[in-house]
Amino acid sequence: MPGPLKGHTALVTGATGGLGSAIARRLAADGGTVALAYLDNDQAAAELATHITDSGGTTIPLAANLRDVESVRALCHQAHERLGPIDILISNAGAYPRRPWTETTPTHWGEALATNLTSHYLLAHELTHTMTAAGWGRIITIGSVLATAGRHNLAGYISAKAGLEGLTRALARELGPVGITANCVAPGSIRVPAEDTVVDDPEAMTARQLARQCVQRRGRPEDVVAAVAFLATEDAGFIAGQTLRVDGGWILG
Template sequence: MTINSIEVSENKVNLKPLEGKVAIVTGGSRGIGAAIAKELARNGARVAFNYQSRIDSAEALVKEIEDEGGTSFAVKADVADIKGVQNFLDEVVSRYGQVDILVNNAGITRDRSFRNLSQEDWNEVINVNLNSVFNTTSAVINQMLENKSGRIINISSIIGQSGGFGQSNYAAAKAGMVGFTKSLALETAKNGITVNAICPGFIETEMVAAMPDNVKEQMISNIPMKRLGQSQEIAEAVLFLAQANYITGQSINVNGGLYM
């Protein structure tokens, strides 16, 4: 009897917080998305993510997750295309049976001052950064409502709060994500679904690494914590919201104090 009790206790200790959960991360093959996918997998979730073109990055991430004992797969899908999204979601449900956590992370930039911004620049950013959120959420929401459970986490940006020079398209899309988050949270709270946004500041990614040193130095000098954020710090915020039960409709700032 004592031995059985000890075994049960040990099993409880070994359970990971997201054990049995299924998570989708859009734009998950590299950068912030890859960090999120790895963090969710480390904590027990089965993780599916899409990629646009970098199959090498996607395959490397799946291997890394599986080498750490996690479960993952990647699908080539354009999140701006609602049919492509539905095919992606159908594949996830076919493999894993459900979707418990949706992380809308996919995003692009097409920075131009407004007078030089083409309609193509505008539409492309809005389609990938904002319309994709409608596409993916539409595909999972009915299942979450039926299950009376779900976590939707939208990766917005400090630029959606403060604006950014030459980023009217990006700022509009990211601000739209915050408004979407608040509205959907109101509609779904009674069904046990939480909807939150994370607004990263300047994070050390490939895009930032490619900037001239003087530009990066100026950027860092404006951050109260005097450093760039790390993708892992965004991933940890996602993990927190994936487990939180009484937080919804919020925008969590992870920006080193740059915007308060």
């Protein structure tokens, strides 16, 4: 497919989620070859892959546990063998464990960091060798405005997302000289189907959220996708180490 990403191959993690699937579809529509990394939803992965191929794109679904070193290595090896060198990493996968601080055990804490921070390190560390050899690469991590705003019952998640912004800045410093940019996209309140499983009163939640924002509508996956798609292109080659908040003006500082 023609487009600004023609000739590039991306790995999108968390590809069966509402945001990950939207990112994968957009990168494929922009001409990129896309590896779809997911944990265990085989049906959703197959349906997404079919949608992309039916639209003229090239993709493969690959199951992986991103918290496991060997699983990450196997994922990256398979993607490379079947699609060619990965030069765009969209590090999107994560989890949103809600738990009061007083009930957060060391085990809960470790799990939150493993899922929402260490997994991003493992992926970047595995893929940057190839990007370095090519002299070109894009690492785009998906953070959260909660890293700045804070919220109750999410200490592990928020700490991990704050760490992810730091990791992204460190990668930008270290890898920029060899042609790799690293940036973070931090969504605000984005309306995705998974929200229905964690929100008791969607209308009240929406009203509270709009009161925080400048833009008076809920965010959509497409809002985040547009930022990710731009940062993946050659046009974004002079942007490095930044956190782009896609939040309707929730966090202005």
